[in-house]
Amino acid sequence: xxxxxxxxxxxxxxxxxxxxxxxxxKPASQAEMTSAPPGEIxxxxxxxxxxxxxxxxxxxxxxxxxxxxxxxxxxMVIKLTRTDQTKNTLMVTSAMVGEGKTTxxxxxxxxxxxxxxxxxxxxxxxxxxxxxxxxxxxxxKPGLTDCLLDNVEIQKVLLKTGIGRLMILPAxxxxxxxxxxxxxxxxxxxxxxxxxxxxxxYVIIDTPPVLPFAETRTMSRIVDGVIVVVKDxxxxxxxxxxxxxxxxxxxILGLVYNQAAFDAMSSSYAYYYNNNYYASSDQR
Numbered sequence: 001x002x003x004x005x006x007x008x009x010x011x012x013x014x015x016x017x018x019x020x021x022x023x024x025x026k027p028a029s030q031a032e033m034t035s036a037p038p039g040e041i042x043x044x045x046x047x048x049x050x051x052x053x054x055x056x057x058x059x060x061x062x063x064x065x066x067x068x069x070x071x072x073x074x075x076m077v078i079k080l081t082r083t084d085q086t087k088n089t090l091m092v093t094s095a096m097v098g099e100g101k102t103t104x105x106x107x108x109x110x111x112x113x114x115x116x117x118x119x120x121x122x123x124x125x126x127x128x129x130x131x132x133x134x135x136x137x138x139x140x141k142p143g144l145t146d147c148l149l150d151n152v153e154i155q156k157v158l159l160k161t162g163i164g165r166l167m168i169l170p171a172x173x174x175x176x177x178x179x180x181x182x183x184x185x186x187x188x189x190x191x192x193x194x195x196x197x198x199x200x201x202y203v204i205i206d207t208p209p210v211l212p213f214a215e216t217r218t219m220s221r222i223v224d225g226v227i228v229v230v231k232d233x234x235x236x237x238x239x240x241x242x243x244x245x246x247x248x249x250x251x252i253l254g255l256v257y258n259q260a261a262f263d264a265m266s267s268s269y270a271y272y273y274n275n276n277y278y279a280s281s282d283q284r
Contacts, residue, residue, distance in 0.1 A: 048162025053135045055103045058110035059163060067107075073227075073256060074111040077202075080225065080253050087224035089195045089203045090253070095211050095243035099231035100258040102131045105206040108227075112202055113164030119201035121158070121194070123169040125219070126208050127178035130171030136161070143172030148186050154194065165201075169194075182208070183215035188222055195224075210243040220250035227253050232260045 051059040057067040081087040092105040105122060113120040124132035125144060133140065141159065146152040147169075159168040175181055194203055205223060207216045220226050226247060230240055244252060 049136055049138070051163065052137060056106055056110065056135060058107040058114070062114075067111075070104075070107040070111045073104075073108055074115075076254065077108065077112070077225075077227075081202075088199060088201065089191065089205065089223040090225045090227060091205045091207055091216075091219060091223040092227045092229065093207045093216055093220070093243075094209045094229040094231070095235050095239045096231075097129075097209050097212060099209070099229045099234055100256075101209070101229045102126070102135065102206050104227070104229045104256055104258065105204055106132065106135055109166055109202075109204045110163055112204075113166035115164070119165040119167075119198075121167050121169060121198055121201055121203045123194070123203065123205045124171040125182065125205050127171055127175060127182050128208050128213065132168060132206060133170055136168070138170070140173070141170045143170030144190075145172035145175050145178075145181065147172070147190060148181055148184070149175065154190075154197070179213060179215050183218050188218075191219070191222055210246050211239060217246050220247040223250075225251045225253040227256060229256045229258050231258045 054060060057064050058070050061067055077090065081090075092101050092108070094101040109120045109122040112118045122132065123144060124130045127145060138159075142152060142157045144157075146157060147154055154169065157169065157172070159170060161168060181187065191205070205219070207219055210216050210220075210228075228240070228243065240255070
């Protein structure tokens with residue numbers, strides 16, 4: 001019997017096994033319908049995640065001036081990585097705590113995922129203070145720490161958001177020594193695995209700030225590019241310089257100047273924004 005004949009016979013037996021005595025295909029049992037196969041991406045039961053945080057303007061106010069700034073950031077990231085498709089892992093950090101790195105990570109990820117051509121995986125790697133789930137109003141879920149500590153497969157803890165092509169790898173359960181876990185060889189290996197397994201998508205990693213914690217510096221030299229968020233009025237220039245020096249050897253893609261006052265913008269930008277440039281024609 002040829003291989004083709006063997007394949008056809010196997011297919012007939014497979015179809016026969018799925019039929020009842022009337023020759024009809026048997027409906028899947030309730031257990032079969034609700035039990036996801038291994039490796040299945042978790043999908044929220046109600047579909048897309050509802051984004052309510054006013055800081056996630058890329059989703060809640062896409063026509064706002066701030067959302068436009070995130071789209072500019074997205075375009076810059078695409079421009080900087082377009083020439084080499086292997087540059088798909090991007091780390092977002094800051095010098096100090098409270099500069100807006102998580103909101104920048106989320107808004108950048110959403111902006112990228114809203115385009116047809118880009119699938120995005122956002123990793124909440126700030127194991128000291130995970131915040132992505134809080135911004136998306138999600139309850140605690142297994143995630144990164146479970147992969148590192150219990151060898152849980154990545155596919156089993158990915159969260160499909162329904163926001164464009166955005167998936168989340170949550171931080172996972174709280175651990176007593178997040179710094180050691182973050183800087184471990186296992187973490188480096190996991191990021192390398194993710195980079196190559198999901199080579200067709202952007203991987204954005206939200207990490208702890210640089211100056212208070214040492215572990216972020218190691219990660220900066222593993223990823224393909226680093227974006228540093230600087231909050232207006234919070235971080236002194238010497239702090240930014242110290243953070244950049246601490247990540248010596250990393251590929252710093254640029255700085256995001258966060259929460260800058262409008263009066264610091266050019267007059268032409270201010271004109272458009274203050275006159276609701278993006279409002280509908282009957283509102284202008």
